[in-house]
Amino acid sequence: MPASxxxxxxxxxxxxxxxxxxxxxxxxxxxxxxFRDFETIIVDDGSRDxxxxxxxxxxxxxxxxxxxxxxxxxxxxxxIRAARADLVLALDCDDQLDxxxxxxxxxxxxxxxxxxxxxxxxxxxxxxxxxxxxRYFKLFDQLFINRVPSCLMFRxxxxxxAGGYDxxxxxxxxxxxxxxxxxxAGYRCLVIPKPLFTYRVSNEGLLLRMSSKMxxxxxxxxxxxxxxxxxxxxxxxxxxxxxxxxGDLTLWRALNLLTMANVLPDSWFSALVHRVRAMKMARSHGxx
Numbered sequence: 612m613p614a615s616x617x618x619x620x621x622x623x624x625x626x627x628x629x630x631x632x633x634x635x636x637x638x639x640x641x642x643x644x645x646f647r648d649f650e651t652i653i654v655d656d657g658s659r660d661x662x663x664x665x666x667x668x669x670x671x672x673x674x675x676x677x678x679x680x681x682x683x684x685x686x687x688x689x690x691i692r693a694a695r696a697d698l699v700l701a702l703d704c705d706d707q708l709d710x711x712x713x714x715x716x717x718x719x720x721x722x723x724x725x726x727x728x729x730x731x732x733x734x735x736x737x738x739x740x741x742x743x744x745x746r747y748f749k750l751f752d753q754l755f756i757n758r759v760p761s762c763l764m765f766r767x768x769x770x771x772x773a774g775g776y777d778x779x780x781x782x783x784x785x786x787x788x789x790x791x792x793x794x795x796a797g798y799r800c801l802v803i804p805k806p807l808f809t810y811r812v813s814n815e816g817l818l819l820r821m822s823s824k825m826x827x828x829x830x831x832x833x834x835x836x837x838x839x840x841x842x843x844x845x846x847x848x849x850x851x852x853x854x855x856x857x858g859d860l861t862l863w864r865a866l867n868l869l870t871m872a873n874v875l876p877d878s879w880f881s882a883l884v885h886r887v888r889a890m891k892m893a894r895s896h897g898x899x
Contacts, residue, residue: 620648621717621764622694623702626686628656630704631665637704638669646713652693653704654678656686682781691770700764701786707809708762716764719801728769728798729790734760735806738813743806750794751849752860754840755868757787759800762808765793772796777836783822784829791837823885827877834872841869 625637641651651673655663657680666675678689691699698720702708712732720730734744747758763786773792776785793800822829834841840849846869850862871880 618695618697619650620646620696621650621698621700621713622691622696623649623651623700624687624690624694625651625653625702625704626656626683626690627653627658627662627666627704628680628683628686629658629660629662631658631661633705634662634665634669636707640707643710644708644713645710646717648717649700649713650674650695652676652690654686654690656680656682682778682785683783684776684780684785685778687776687785688778691767691775694767697767698764699767699770700762702762702808705811705813706762707811709805709807709809712807715803715805715807719803720764720766723801725766726797726799727801728773728793728796729763729765730801730803731760731763732803732805732807734762735809736812737809738811740812744810745804747802747857748790748794748800749853749856749858749860750791750840751846751853751865752858753787753791753794754837754846754849755860755865757784757790758859759787759790760808760810761786762810763790769793769796769798773798780829780832782825782829784833788833788836791833791840795837795840823888824881826884827872827875827880830872831877 623641627634653666653673653675655666655675655677657678663677666673669675674693676689676693678686687701698717700713700716716730716732720727723730731746733746736742736744746760749758752758773789773796775789777788780788839845846865850865871883875883
C-alpha cells in the first residue's frame, strides 16, 4: 500500500452490494499484486447481508465508505470522487486480478499520451461461462454491442469529462454507457491482449438477473443520451472511419439491431437478447 503522506499511483474502486462472501477473495487478489503503490476504496452500497461488518473488520489498509443503496453507477462515482490517484481501476468485488495486473496496466497508462483515457485487458471467465474472451474498443461497435469489460483503468480526468458513471442506470449497463461517453469525449483506449483478470459469470450477477431482461429499455436510454452518435450520418461516419480496424460488427448487423430495437416490442427484443446470452453461456459451460 502507498505511504500515507503522498498520493498513490492508482486508486482501486470497488462497489460492493451483498458481497460478503467475496471479500476474502478480493483481499487475496489485491495482496498478490506485484505492484504495491495503490489504495483500495470499497463502497458498500447499502448491503443487507454481513458485508458492512465484514468490511469494517478489514483494518486501515482499506478505505470503506458506506452509503444507502443507490446502484452501481452511484457507488462507483462515490469511490472515484474519494480517490486520491490520477489513475483509477474500477473492479467488481467478485472479480479477480492476475498478480501482474497493476504492474502492467499502470506502466502502460503512464507511457501513454494524455488522449488515451482508459485501458483494459482481455478477460478470463469463470462460473456459468468459461474460457478467454478477447476484448476491444471500437466506438462504432461499442454503440451496439459492449466489447469492453467492467474491469477498467482510466484517468480521473477522463471520468470527469465523460460525466462519470450514469447513476440513473441502476439496472445495469452503466459501465457500457461510460465507455461510450469517454469515446464521445474524444478519448482513445489501450488494450493489453492478455487475460489478466477473471470475470465471474453468474445468474446472481446484474447482467443476467436484470440488465439482459431490460435490454431494450436500457439501450434506448443510451441512444437518447448519446443521440448525436446514433444519428445515421454519425453511425455511417464511424463505420467508415473504422472499417479497416478489427471488430465483430458489420454495418448491416448494426442497422439490423437498430431496426429491431425500433420495431419490436421491448419485451420481445429484450427476451431475444437475454436468450442469446443465456445460450452462449450454456454452450461455453457445456464445452468446458
